[in-house]
Amino acid sequence: MLEPYGFIAMILGLVMAVYTIREYRRGRLSLVAFITWTIIWLGLIATGIFPQMYLTVTSVLGMATPIQFVTTFSIIALFAIVYQLYRLIGEINRKITQIVQHVALRQSEKDAE
Secondary structure (H helix, E strand, O other): OOOHHHHHHHHHHHHHHHHHHHHHHOOOOOHHHHHHHHHHHHHHHHHHHOHHHHHHHHHHOOOOOHHHHHHHHHHHHHHHHHHHHHHHHHHHHHHHHHHHHHHHHHHHHHHHO
8 A cells, every 4th residue: 555655755756857858859959968857756756655765774784764865865966966056157157257248349349449
């Protein structure tokens, strides 16, 4: 029988997987991001449908309770996401600087004429 938390995890995973697929099709996600998020959502769905698998993974990793696994995995995933966001913000900042410099040069050329 499906537990209430399993049902919620399954529904959330399905909704987010559909959203991720839609964003990928619109070109808003790269292939790597799409695959990464799809794996995460499939893991969430599998956890909801097969909770015993989740308990097995927890015991194999030597964690006393399943919440330790969730907490540890979540922190690792969040660090990876923060790093990617940091990298993207740096890239956007660099591009904005180049655009501003280009516009300033064009404006100074117009003013010189």
